[in-house]
Amino acid sequence: MSKVSIRTPDIVIGRLPIYLRVLEHIASNGTRVTSSQEMGEHLGISPAQIRKDLSHFGEFGKQGTGYDVVYLRKQLQRILGLQQDWDVALIGAGAVGKAIMRYAGFRGRGFHIAAVFDNDDSKIGRKINNLKILHVNVLKSTIHQMGIRMAMITVPSEQAQKVADMLVEASVEAVLNYAPVNLIVPPEVHVQHIDPVVGLQHMTYYLSSYSTLTQG
Amino acid sequence: MSKVSIRTPDIVIGRLPIYLRVLEHIASNGTRVTSSQEMGEHLGISPAQIRKDLSHFGEFGKQGTGYDVVYLRKQLQRILGLQQDWDVALIGAGAVGKAIMRYAGFRGRGFHIAAVFDNDDSKIGRKINNLKILHVNVLKSTIHQMGIRMAMITVPSEQAQKVADMLVEASVEAVLNYAPVNLIVPPEVHVQHIDPVVGLQHMTYYLSSYSTLTQG
Secondary structure: OOOOOOOOOHHHHHHHHHHHHHHHHHHHOOOOEEOHHHHHHHHOOOHHHHHHHHHOOOOOEEOOOEEEHHHHHHHHHHHOOOOOOEEEEEEOOOHHHHHHHOOHHHOOOOEEEEEEEEOOOOOOOOEEOOEEEEEHHHHHHHHHHHOOOEEEEOOOHHHHHHHHHHHHHOOOOEEEEOOOOOOOOOOOOEEEEOOHHHHHHHHHHHHOHHHHHHHO | OOOOOOOOOHHHHHHHHHHHHHHHHHHHOOOOEEOHHHHHHHHOOOHHHHHHHHHOOOOOEEOOOEEEHHHHHHHHHHHOOOOOOEEEEEEOOOHHHHHHHOOHHHOOOOEEEEEEEEOOOOOOOOEEOOEEEEEHHHHHHHHHHHOOOEEEEOOOHHHHHHHHHHHHHOOOOEEEEOOOOOOOOOOOOEEEEOOHHHHHHHHHHHHOHHHHHHHO
């Protein structure tokens, strides 16, 4: 009989990076032991939910003694594949692309922008953060040569699907999409969206009358 | 006896904007009826989870007949408080701020950037998207006058907490934070983060050996 294998829900996986960020925050204050209670207060997630999520991956703390911050952080990094740095390609050297290149939040969190592409001839050869902008013509060959598996799309909406197709053809396996459009990719390719509207809409729920009227 | 009031978990609220975006995508193809199955396929969320989430807010479809796309969309907009457009203040007219001002994804989704602030004298008075950049000195008075309740922080990390304090003082109730730092705000103020690393780390889980080793 084969071992029963239960896939961890993607929703749970999506919360692990949030837990990791909170642990980084807690560690930055010099705190060495934390609890699902404390983590939950930072996140607006119930301690029970956090414990249940973590239980998919093992035992990380003992009832009543809390979590060792450094240990739990290392474990989450291991689960998320962050023992190594990942090279990421960025496609679209416009305003969003430039802002991302300068984003301070990548530091020490597992990612390195290794190549930047654009289709605007006037930008090719220029540098952002010491990285030469390459033409999308060489996207596939460069990505293959460098062994890049992840990419960020920061082109205008109308061009996002075309870029996604090129990335799929270059065997990229994970795409972070800043364009406000859904991308059609094969099921084995992972896509995440960066969309400020989702964050704003999450909060208007609490600011509007619905939540107070029904759940006051 | 008072009516028992059970608060909908914040995790569920956070998924409603994602459902709304998928419905917008489905509607853009001219599709009029959808299902939790179809929505789930777009999202990597189980149909059961989607049905359970929606059931917090009522009955939106009948077993076997699916959801009316227009109706469900309207209901989600109502629940999220999106029958009206929300004015949003943006603080930080740098690369990220400019990119957001030009972001096409706000259109028709409930938000309007109504004021932009910076502390760099050389930027004050200039326009982005026809909106004059104002000095943060007038942040509080402008926000009060305009009745703005939401803000986006796009300043460098070192300045994010200071700006958050100003926003709290100006009675802003919801903050979308682009700076890669945790903000300390009173519990009644809502904060959401925009952090590309969270999206990337979510995907490295699937690209690294952990998931394949343990969950085959």
